[in-house]
Amino acid sequence: MSDEKNVNSRALRLGVAGPVGTGKSSVIAAICRRMRDEFQIGVITNDIYTDEDARFLKSVGVLPEERIRAVETGSCPHTAIRDDVTMNLIAVEDMERDFAPLDIVLVESGGDNLTATFSPALVDAQLFVLDVAGGGDVARKGGPGISGADLLVINKIDLGEHVDVDVDRMVADAEKARDGGPVLPLSRKRPETVEKLCDWVRGMHHTYAAGGHTPKDPGPMAPHHHAHDDHDHSHSHSHD
């Protein structure tokens, strides 16, 4: 027996990326809590160190503990979902094998920065999580996750008034950065927004199961603009 893909027990692999503290674990907990009776779900967490996120998800009891597994990334969370996905790939394949048939495996990235996105070799679709408390201008700044993820979640919208962020403006900025791609304002205190998130996951699973979804790559880096103080100059380039 080896570790090659078993296509027959293949779940939808859904990545959840975004900066530290934006609420990736909470988004996953919400999806699990609302959808565990509809779908067979497994979760792989990626931690910068130790297995803190896996412990959190286990402690809130949204899934049986054995359905939540941690990958320790040796403080290289970016590498583990992008350049070298082997550890995560094995974790996902093990999960699919041990609990076959699973419908959805959620992979949570270690909290990194705006440039971290999943490789299409690891996930079929990915959502990117920002929050209003991180600043209203983050969506406008862009980056591959913001512009290219299958869904952009703007979390903690209930905090907008407390941190002087115009949520509607932030959502409009995000929609512009995504060329009209889907943006979901979310707050766990507003159940209707959580339901919209679940509807998106349902739709993605439906499309995937019907063979109608092709993973797309947000890209490692997107062209971006630098504004200069002394003159109105902007240019596009990419970093390696």
Add this chain to the structure above:
Amino acid sequence: MASIGAGQQAALLLLADGRLPAGGYAPSGGLEPAVTAGRVSDMAGLEAFLVGRAETAGLVAAGFAAAACVRAARGDLSQIPELEAELDARIPSPELRKVSRDLGRQLRRAMTGIYPHEHYAELGRAPHQPVVMGVAAAALGLDAHGAALAILHENNSGAAAAAAKVMRVDPFHVHAILARMTAQLDRLAGVAAAAADGAPCDLPCHGAPLADIAAEHHRRSDVRLFAS
């Protein structure tokens, strides 16, 4: 001295490269627990750690990579289970045995996608890293010396790279240690290759008990950067 044959050097570089996508960035090769425990605290300590590790765990891994390589090159994997058992017997720490098998699975998973070979599926569920390295080396046309050198370099440079994250170091000084160790790694690869075709029970069996103990402590630590 054995030498890597013409036409094999590039394959060796590919296999030994830390950028080979097989998850080699997650372990520190025991450096983090050694630093945490205060046994390694400066550059001299780091050099002694790496030299000692190469002479013990490094040589053992090299011996088993070389042994797996000569057998795979002959197309005969019948002694792989014996190699696996002999290597288990040389690693007292359950945690380190698990690390070796996890890294073996990862290397096999990566190489199956990179350079498929029928041997990979015959290695059982979780083969040790040195065994997979030997089989991968044979698949790429390397000999026992190349297989030994690949794992010596990969394990050594991986632990050294961790130094930048767990110690206050100048990265140039870390690589200076690696440069000083090149002759040592060549010599150890020669020792491993010379033993490769013998009985599995006669392969190198050096140990470093403190590394085994440290690995067990590390697994139970709540705050760690590296998986091992």
